[in-house]
Amino acid sequence: MPAPTAKLGSHWMSPTDVRTAVTRISDNRNRHRAILVRVNEMVGRHKGEVERSLKSLDAKDRPSVVAKAVSGRRAELIRETDEARTVLTRELERLRRSVQSATTHYRSPVQMLMRDTLGSERRSRIMQQIAGSGAAELASLAEFAAATGDRELAAALCGRVADLPRGSRPFSAAELADVMCGELHRELSQAMVEAERRVLEALQEEQEAATGKGNPQRALEIAMLKRREQEIGAYGHDDDDADESEDTTASDEIPAA
Numbered sequence: 001m002p003a004p005t006a007k008l009g010s011h012w013m014s015p016t017d018v019r020t021a022v023t024r025i026s027d028n029r030n031r032h033r034a035i036l037v038r039v040n041e042m043v044g045r046h047k048g049e050v051e052r053s054l055k056s057l058d059a060k061d062r063p064s065v066v067a068k069a070v071s072g073r074r075a076e077l078i079r080e081t082d083e084a085r086t087v088l089t090r091e092l093e094r095l096r097r098s099v100q101s102a103t104t105h106y107r108s109p110v111q112m113l114m115r116d117t118l119g120s121e122r123r124s125r126i127m128q129q130i131a132g133s134g135a136a137e138l139a140s141l142a143e144f145a146a147a148t149g150d151r152e153l154a155a156a157l158c159g160r161v162a163d164l165p166r167g168s169r170p171f172s173a174a175e176l177a178d179v180m181c182g183e184l185h186r187e188l189s190q191a192m193v194e195a196e197r198r199v200l201e202a203l204q205e206e207q208e209a210a211t212g213k214g215n216p217q218r219a220l221e222i223a224m225l226k227r228r229e230q231e232i233g234a235y236g237h238d239d240d241d242a243d244e245s246e247d248t249t250a251s252d253e254i255p256a257a
Contacts, residue, residue: 011101015188018102021095022191022198028095029202032088036209039077046073078209089206096199099192106192109177109185110158116181117155126156133160139170146179154180186234193232197225 013021050069054062106112117123130138138157145154158173178185200222208214 007104009101010104011098012105013098013102015184018099018106018188018191018195021099022195025092025095025099025195025198028088028092029198032085032092032202033205035081035085035088036205039074039081039209042077043070043074046070085206085209089202092199092202096195099195103192106185106188108174109181110173112181112185113151113155113158113177117152120152120155123152123156126153127159130156130160135168135170142171142176146176149180151180183234186232190229190232190234193225193228197222197229200225 047066047070050066051062054065057065105115130141133141138160141153142157144150145157154176157171158177161169161171161173200218204214204218204222207218
């Protein structure tokens, strides 16, 4: 197995930073969506006004005239809101890049556990004390660490069993680390997937607004990210958000200007 390669250019974000970024992404995406909702509402009112004003026009010619008037009004509104939408989408992209870069620091509970206890004098002393411990003692200490939530002991034990042949390890370092950091790891993993999904949804809505067509590849990515969120299951999937997205995009696709 090749040695892992360090990603030295990755961006660091603490758990609080990740949560804050996801919140900002959610807020910006909702603001972006609200602009498009207002555009749709104004276009709808304009369509009604045009239809009422053309009642005397021949029924055969009326649809094309209405469609042209509506398309023109929509194009006008899209141009008027372009600056506000661009500011929001640029910020979304910036936040997305930061979160994507930080994912390297949350690859596994083991990684998080070892980093969390780095520099601990107690962990160092424990590692010295268990350097000669046998399988039975290591297994017993792992059970104790899991039962008491002792992260420094758990980290020392994970480091110790890593030096043992795979077949003679008395416990799984991954399972012990999961007891210590698994819940936080799952929460942050889902938050990072959610951040990606929300930004892609906003970009999809933006493209639909500007061109009348979404990106099929992006639509597939969004669907896969939603499935991934559900698989992680650290917290409930945002069904209300999905419903709103359908109301403002799928049910009212913006035709090309």
